[in-house]
Amino acid sequence: MSQIADQLTSWGFGAGWSVVRRMPDSVAYATFERLADTAWARRGPSVRRLESNLRRVVGPEPSEEELRVISRAGMRSYLRYWCDAFRLPGWSHERIVESIGIIDDHYLADGLATGRGVVVALPHMGNWDHAGAWATLAHSPVVTVAERLKPEDLYEKFLAFRRGLGMDVIPLTGGEPPFPYLAEKLKGGALVALLGDRDLGRSGVPVQFFGSKAKMPAGPAALAVDTGAVLLTAQLYLEDGRNWVRFQSPVEVPQEGERSRRIFRTTQLVADKFQEGIAARPADWHMMQRLWVDDLDPAKAPKE
Numbered sequence: 001m002s003q004i005a006d007q008l009t010s011w012g013f014g015a016g017w018s019v020v021r022r023m024p025d026s027v028a029y030a031t032f033e034r035l036a037d038t039a040w041a042r043r044g045p046s047v048r049r050l051e052s053n054l055r056r057v058v059g060p061e062p063s064e065e066e067l068r069v070i071s072r073a074g075m076r077s078y079l080r081y082w083c084d085a086f087r088l089p090g091w092s093h094e095r096i097v098e099s100i101g102i103i104d105d106h107y108l109a110d111g112l113a114t115g116r117g118v119v120v121a122l123p124h125m126g127n128w129d130h131a132g133a134w135a136t137l138a139h140s141p142v143v144t145v146a147e148r149l150k151p152e153d154l155y156e157k158f159l160a161f162r163r164g165l166g167m168d169v170i171p172l173t174g175g176e177p178p179f180p181y182l183a184e185k186l187k188g189g190a191l192v193a194l195l196g197d198r199d200l201g202r203s204g205v206p207v208q209f210f211g212s213k214a215k216m217p218a219g220p221a222a223l224a225v226d227t228g229a230v231l232l233t234a235q236l237y238l239e240d241g242r243n244w245v246r247f248q249s250p251v252e253v254p255q256e257g258e259r260s261r262r263i264f265r266t267t268q269l270v271a272d273k274f275q276e277g278i279a280a281r282p283a284d285w286h287m288m289q290r291l292w293v294d295d296l297d298p299a300k301a302p303k304e
Contacts, residue, residue, distance in 0.1 A: 040075040077286065111250065122195050144170075144194060192229070221266035234246060
């Protein structure tokens with residue numbers, strides 16, 4: 001049964017890339033908005049987890065009804081990401097660059113101009129694929145890491161999609177460790193972009209995030225500490241039907257002390273930047289997995 005389910009998933013995504021790409025803009029976006037509203041109304045486990053995470057972001061003051069308004073906007077933002085993901089491969093380079101709004105791009109340009117390489121750590125916000133495609137065309141080919149998905153055919157489609165946009169994508173698992181490759185690229189002045197708000201390897205760094213303990217991957221901080229690369233974060237969001245990227249000021253990576261302490265401190269600084277961006281645009285944070293340590297403990301986790 002799992003093999004059949006994998007095949008159906010793969011075929012579904014294949015159809016998405018072929019069919020959705022050919023839809024008129026208005027039809028495609030309206031269709032995915034309806035899908036988002038349907039999923040939100042059913043209030044399945046992913047929506048409930050999203051709302052649980054959003055509650056930590058917005059605090060206790062908003063009512064449940066107000067929280068539901070935010071989660072509905074969140075589902076629409078998330079499904080808009082998928083709609084764009086299916087359609088991006090059919091866009092011209094001009095459309096990719098011109099259809100995204102960029103704020104404080106000078107932080108990225110200045111970082112690349114140093115020749116030390118740039119690491120951009122991103123939360124699961126907005127549309128990081130569109131942001132990566134823009135950066136590749138406007139500045140430098142983005143080097144990134146992709147989570148290995150199942151089925152394998154689906155994973156290969158994602159790789160082909162991102163590589164087709166001009167990115168240099170390597171697998172998180174199932175091959176050579178990505179860290180040495182990324183470090184070598186940075187030493188040559190490359191642009192590395194990594195999603196950094198969810199610990200996939202279960203060996204993350206503890207941070208304080210919206211008032212509670214969470215764990216985040218050490219990769220962005222470790223790369224900056226070990227190579228001297230400029231470390232940036234960015235806020236990604238959807239506004240008036242357009243994807244936006246707002247670059248934040250560089251993270252001040254500690255230059256003294258033990259390596260491990262510098263990595264821990266830098267990861268907390270990244271978490272602080274993420275918190276600032278997510279708090280301003282909570283509906284664009286697509287976090288539908290358990291993140292906080294309390295939620296990872298089955299005995300303490302709220303029922304979903």
